[in-house]
Amino acid sequence: MERKEGVKVEDVLGNSSCSVNDFPLQSIFDLSSNEEEKIRSLGFMDLLGVQDLISSPLLEIMAAQQVPSRMATQPPNAFSSTKIGPPHEVFNQPATPNSSTISSASSEAVHDEPAKLDDQEEDQRKTKKQCPILKLIWIRNQGFDFHQSDLKLIMKIIFCCFGVCGFRLKPKKTNQKRQREPRFAFMTKSEVDHLEDGYRWRKYGQKAVKNSPFPRSYYRCTTISCNVKKRVERCFSDPSIVVTTYEGQHTHPSPVMPRPNLVGSHLNSAISAASFGMSMQTTPSHYHQHFQQPFTDNLSPLNFGHNGSLNATFLHQKRFCTPGPGPGPSLLKDHGLLQDILPSHMLKEE
DNA sequence: CGATTTTGACCGGCGC
């Protein structure tokens, strides 16, 4: 099976009517104007805790998203040392569950027109008190050529970073009965609703979504004692886009391991890193000791080819951690987390 | 036959 070369971002996202341009930083992270200003000054990659991508095309893409590329001026652990405080203080802003913004934690967000977000966002900010944090990742369609594996890698990095940053939900009330796990949403251009991501899921529910012709599916990780869930639904404004929202942390390694080649091994490391980063959300004291530094160290060698393809030379062969006493690598193909953002047909082409 | 999906019922949070 040949690796697909020169996969464009637009192949993944397509010519969506939901242009990423429609979703400014604020809409992505659901920030108030003040927070957005802080984020702008800090830099997107600062927020991610990634400092070594200054010259990367990926950064250019992100920068084009009104995200300043000043991460090189910030210390690697800017998150923990910066004046803006810990991430959860930045991101735990009143969200807009019924908002027209795409960043809203509740799924209705993706069903409305992004252009209407300003007014409605303001209104909803007044009416909505708080909702779980959600991180929406969106790779801009720049016509930039990525290898398919590069795209996977990039998204793994991003997911990993969000995990590392340890965004936590701030309890709505001190005696809140139910506290949600951090949630991460991915928007995927795909004809397939449920995309392979390396984990095994069992569907436990499906609900009709208000103001949307598309139902929302609920999945739970089939691994015993792993309470990770995910929701899958289609964007109302663009049915070709699938929004996958993850909630919780896997307590086990991905049951699907990569094939034994270079890229696969890197992706495998990334999976581990992502998994580890997620676990760090609950163990912040270990974050600096065991994860952040290894992460940035391993990210440093990241480089891009002259044609813009991302060489998967970062994330050393070594694993950042051993997520558990799981079985050794299987012969199964890597369908890691990032494959949630890739159409299944692309995955099959690998 | 076990695993998975389907689907209506049920529950809890929230706004009015």
Place this chain on the structure above:
DNA sequence: GCGCCGGTCAAAATCG
């Protein structure tokens, strides 16, 4: 208190 809505349960159906 009531209704709406998101999320979950669980029995039945389906799949491999």
